[in-house]
Amino acid sequence: MKNIRLVQRDYIIFNEIFRWKIITGKHICNLTGFTGQRACNQRLYKLKNAGFITRQKVLYGFPGIYKLTSKAKKLIAVPNYKEQIRLEQVFHDSKVLDTAIYFHHKYHIPFSDIATEKQLHSKDGFSNRKHRPDFIFSLDRKTNCVEVELTPKSKQRLEKNVLENFQNYHLQYWIIPDFKTKIYTNLSELQRGYPNIEIIELGEIN
Template identity: 25%
Template sequence: MLLNNRLELTDRDLMMLEVVNRWRIAQPKHFCSLLGFPSIEYVRKRIRKLEINGYLKRDLRQGREAQIFSLGKKGKEVLELQSVGKVSDATVRHELGVLTCTCFFREYFPEAKLDYHSIITDRDFRVHEYKKGNYHGYGKMNRTGDLTFKVGNDWWIVEYEKEKKDAFRLQTNVSANKNRAYGQIWVYPKVKSSIYHGLLEAREYIGIDDAQFKLLTFEEVEKVLKRPSKRLATLSTNPIDVLIEEFYSYSEHREMDLFHTPY
């Protein structure tokens, strides 16, 4: 696919642009893990070509050494995007963490064959609901997890929790996840033990089996980025909208009034 005299975009280049579009930003280590590049050095060389030609641009707010990239002008043109809103510093840090979690769960559940379109992001849900207008019988979700995916016949919700929340809010979020999916996984920084204990208390209060409630430290999750993935990325044959509709259908019979749980 020749788009100018200096760079011919490959299928993997296009997937790099798609990854940045879905998560707003990405680092070389995320491309290497999620897309199955052979080495981080190869990724950096490819990113450099995309950056020089205007398809990616470097985000310097976290420091040049962070190597964070977002879509450049030509990248937006290739994906036919009208505009992309400005991303706050807090959102950058959170999205990088969520993208790291995506790389981890792609490896953690190999039997689920998780890949680009089989992991739903919070942003995917919001775009989908906006397009649905009156939601065609589905109520708009008050909140969604950072990631949602299916393992066998069961749906899981992943939450990346960086800061401590009050007990009531944690209980509400844990209860909402219980009502919408089979299981939930919470990822938190190891040093934030208060988050860990708060989640354990919420699980006990709501009443959730250990098999359906998992806690992982971000440091454990981050280890997946230390080595390239052996799994080549593929695009799903099912559009993301179809997967979202399937989740709605699954969760509809589970959805209950949150206030049925006595707080």
């Protein structure tokens, strides 16, 4: 391992890696203000060689996923539990971060004003596994939530989540594959009773 001198941006990188379930080099570049991907990759390579982060290839054709080592977790004072990557959730969790970056650019929301599902569960206590959206953000002093819904849930479960979001947030944004899916049909029907629902096609995010 090589020793390197850490700078403020490195701590931002560590915190972003920890608070999202899945994060790639492209995400880190967007989240932490690098001028280009090459400069970001070079810094990540140095942090990896210094033993602060790991990069895992978990699916063919999918970019490497970054995680913190215990060395980095100690530096930013976060729990040192082992984090499992759920292969069936990799695409979804990656799209959640793509969506956060989209909202950041569209509404000029600072990333510091975005709280992830992981952070929300941490505040709840991990023994209290109630439903939480994929992330929430503040805009004009109002808190909104975002749900990335790529596979259909039962209508009963979907309405339960919609109701909870209706009670707790100003607007609830639902990101779905396209407007031809069963998810869209069910959400459109629920909009009649829950007018704070906004539906966005995944293609707009990409």
